[in-house]
Amino acid sequence: MEEKKKEELEWRRKTWKLVSKVRLESPLIQCITNFVSMDLMANTLLSAGASPAMVHSLEEIHEFTPRVSALCLNVGTLSSSSLPAMIAAAKLCSQLDIPWVLDPVAVSASSFRFDACVQLVQFKPTVIRGNASEIISLSSCSLQSSAASMGVDSTHGSMDAVEAAKLLAQTSGAIVAVSGATDIVTDGNQVVGAHNGVPLMQKITATGCAVTALIAAFVAVDKSHALDAAVSALAVFGVAGELGMKMAKGPSSLRMHLIDSLYGLDEATLQSHVNITSLC
Ligand SMILES: Nc1ncnc2c1ncn2[C@@H]1O[C@H](COP(=O)(O)OP(=O)(O)OP(=O)(O)O)[C@@H](O)[C@H]1O
Numbered sequence: 001m002e003e004k005k006k007e008e009l010e011w012r013r014k015t016w017k018l019v020s021k022v023r024l025e026s027p028l029i030q031c032i033t034n035f036v037s038m039d040l041m042a043n044t045l046l047s048a049g050a051s052p053a054m055v056h057s058l059e060e061i062h063e064f065t066p067r068v069s070a071l072c073l074n075v076g077t078l079s080s081s082s083l084p085a086m087i088a089a090a091k092l093c094s095q096l097d098i099p100w101v102l103d104p105v106a107v108s109a110s111s112f113r114f115d116a117c118v119q120l121v122q123f124k125p126t127v128i129r130g131n132a133s134e135i136i137s138l139s140s141c142s143l144q145s146s147a148a149s150m151g152v153d154s155t156h157g158s159m160d161a162v163e164a165a166k167l168l169a170q171t172s173g174a175i176v177a178v179s180g181a182t183d184i185v186t187d188g189n190q191v192v193g194a195h196n197g198v199p200l201m202q203k204i205t206a207t208g209c210a211v212t213a214l215i216a217a218f219v220a221v222d223k224s225h226a227l228d229a230a231v232s233a234l235a236v237f238g239v240a241g242e243l244g245m246k247m248a249k250g251p252s253s254l255r256m257h258l259i260d261s262l263y264g265l266d267e268a269t270l271q272s273h274v275n276i277t278s279l280c
Pocket residue numbers: 105130131132152153154179180181182183196197198199200201202204205206207208209210211234237238
């Protein structure tokens with residue numbers, strides 16, 4: 001019991017430290033993301049104190065990507081014209097030891113998207129964050145063998161994806177995060193759960209994309225502890241959702257109040273809400 005309490009306190013301390021570090025250092029986060037998520041993603045990063053830049057062109061990657069603190073790649077509206085820029089940016093980050101995060105949105109929608117995600121994983125993302133169906137699909141060896149959702153919404157609970165997440169972490173070398181009622185984060189061995197958030201967050205499009213970008217910002221300021229950074233980002237975003245929910249009337253006002261709550265988050269409020277535990 002004493003040990004459990006100590007662990008909880010340690011997570012609260014770590015999470016606040018990372019929130020403060022992002023605010024202080026304002027890391028530059030390059031996002032090559034889908035058209036739906038750009039606004040919420042940029043506003044989430046700004047509210048957290050980071051500096052978002054939606055720089056997409058292949059022609060700009062070689063000059064811009066080496067200067068960023070982290071990269072966030074999201075395949076939500078992938079096309080044959082956007083994929084080369086993603087590959088070039090991922091390759092550079094991998095060569096230059098710049099942390100980068102992959103969001104495999106609707107990975108099982110098509111073989112084009114599945115193959116692109118498999119190719120991107122070869123450039124060693126620091127973190128892969130998806131919903132349960134996406135992680136189950138990406139973790140399986142082929143598109144055909146996956147029994148997951150075709151679209152962007154999950155048809156599985158996050159706890160259904162624990163073994164798939166561990167396997168994906170082991171085969172890719174990435175930290176794997178699965179969002180849901182409990183957000184799961186694993187390095188292939190240890191599994192940590194963040195129990196924050198409210199169900200209505202699923203009714204705002206791109207909250208998953210936005211939390212992936214927040215993970216990139218947290219990893220940017222502590223790249224040698226990517227698991228801690230990913231868990232903390234998920235918990236902080238969840239806490240912002242819980243605080244926002246107290247003022248919200250529905251998805252649209254929750255979106256606004258979530259961003260406001262993330263911006264105004266103070267140490268005492270964060271520490272009294274963060275709920276992170278070891279799952280195994
Ligand atoms: N049942 C739930 N209870 C609490 N929080 C939840 C629940 N489901 C999702 N969330 C939170 O909502 C956010 C988005 O997670 P979700 O799993 O919906 O992502 P996603 O499917 O990738 O979303 P999108 O594709 O729209 O970006 C996360 O911060 C997650 O913790």
